[in-house]
Amino acid sequence: xxxxxxxxxxxxxxxxxxxxxxxxxxxxxxxxxxxxxxxxxxxxxxxxxxxxxxxxxxxxxxxxxxxxxxxxxxxxxxxxxxxxxxxxxxxxxxxxxxxxxxxxxxxxxxxxxxxxxxxxxxxxxxxxxxxxxxxxxxxxxxxxxxxxxxxxxxxxxxxxxxxxxxxxxxxxxxxxxxxxxxxxxxxxxxxxxxxxxxxxxxxxxxxxxxxxxxxxxxxxxxxxxxxxxxxxxxxxxxxxxxxxxxxxxxxxxxxxxxxxxxxxxxxxxxxxxxxxxxxxxxxxxxxxxxxxxxxxxxxxxxxxxxxxxxxxxxxxxxxxxxxxxxxxxxxxxxxxxxxxxxxxxxxxxxxxxxxxxxxxxxxxxxxxxxxxxxxxxxxxxxxxxxxxxxxxxxxxxxxxxxxxxxxxxxxxxxxxxxxxxxxxxxxxxxxxxxxxxxxxxxxxxxx
Numbered sequence: 503x504x505x506x507x508x509x510x511x512x513x514x515x516x517x518x519x520x521x522x523x524x525x526x527x528x529x530x531x532x533x534x535x536x537x538x539x540x541x542x543x544x545x546x547x548x549x550x551x552x553x554x555x556x557x558x559x560x561x562x563x564x565x566x567x568x569x570x571x572x573x574x575x576x577x578x579x580x581x582x583x584x585x586x587x588x589x590x591x592x593x594x595x596x597x598x599x600x601x602x603x604x605x606x607x608x609x610x611x612x613x614x615x616x617x618x619x620x621x622x623x624x625x626x627x628x629x630x631x632x633x634x635x636x637x638x639x640x641x642x643x644x645x646x647x648x649x650x651x652x653x654x655x656x657x658x659x660x661x662x663x664x665x666x667x668x669x670x671x672x673x674x675x676x677x678x679x680x681x682x683x684x685x686x687x688x689x690x691x692x693x694x695x696x697x698x699x700x701x702x703x704x705x706x707x708x709x710x711x712x713x714x715x716x717x718x719x720x721x722x723x724x725x726x727x728x729x730x731x732x733x734x735x736x737x738x739x740x741x742x743x744x745x746x747x748x749x750x751x752x753x754x755x756x757x758x759x760x761x762x763x764x765x766x767x768x769x770x771x772x773x774x775x776x777x778x779x780x781x782x783x784x785x786x787x788x789x790x791x792x793x794x795x796x797x798x799x800x801x802x803x804x805x806x807x808x809x810x811x812x813x814x815x816x817x818x819x820x821x822x823x824x825x826x827x828x829x830x831x832x833x834x835x836x837x838x839x840x841x842x843x844x845x846x847x848x849x850x851x852x853x854x855x856x857x858x859x860x861x862x863x864x865x866x867x868x869x870x871x872x873x874x875x876x877x878x879x880x881x882x883x884x885x886x887x888x889x890x891x892x893x894x895x896x897x898x899x900x901x902x903x904x905x906x907x908x909x910x911x912x913x914x915x916x917x918x919x920x921x922x923x924x925x926x927x928x929x930x931x932x933x934x935x936x937x938x939x940x941x942x943x944x945x946x947x948x949x
Contacts, residue, residue: 582605662943
């Protein structure tokens, strides 16, 4: 039965792959507008589907297989990370996938991909051995270090600008004990009064992250309309399943701790917990920036979050509406960035933008119900991001870099990535600019 099922899955994959080729031929020959849908995690209108045209939905290409000899996981573009982790766990391995299990594989990986393992192994894109790609002319190519190397590098951050990726072959990471494929981690929640001390602890963590590359963190302020309160949370994790490593002592000794969920658990269990701030059925706005690791910019962003979002909540939603906002900080360390060149190069351009410094990745995010409320919230969110950018520029700490996975429409992250590398790959592999002219979703190369 299992063998028959395996053959059935293989047949389905081959059929879907050929359908991708036929789809590319039909769309190009008829000059039909199209969009590309993987996990559907994109947060702005037309990020992953279009109203007028064809949406290529990879949802059925969602299988994950593992080759224990080559130690390679082959992952379909339509999968999300939760089933990927669950499939690989019995083998005692994992991959550099999303922190939130509901995030789609394709958009996450081709945009860069920040994971639990980014400090020790690099971005998700740095861990792709091979991309299988359907080009605009219907040709299927394998892009890797030996074949179509320039396309391979450009796909590592360049998003859907070159073709339809129909398979990701990723290097796996082995758990120290394959019989116990757990990591340690969870979330600690604090009173708002702890914010300044936690910010200083976070900055210290980022500067010293190279001393413990198996631990990572994020610091974020959360406001919910249901509780009408603003709290601070810290995510902590250790991928070697070491409980309470010393790197977190400063966090855990900060007063104002309300509760914590830190424990050893399967990675897919923790990714379910990190699906935070995105309640089902709400509309999302995400805006992002990147700055030198400086406590002033973090505290300024948090103050503006309280002033512009929590302070204007009455004008944003009615009493029976929903609103969740997050002011989130993620490390951008040289220990993470150096994997790009070490693993063959990528298109993220962080080596140049960071100038050898450690940084902070800022995400301003909001979830709200209804198009009307979203329209009211958008300029408030944009004002928040603009003011943080302006303040960072005044301090001389603005990297002028946008993380593609978090960027909203109009932020143009491609322009902050390695544009020469991305444009050259586009000209070579998509000379008729099909993925610029006919593709209407995602972040495209702006002329």
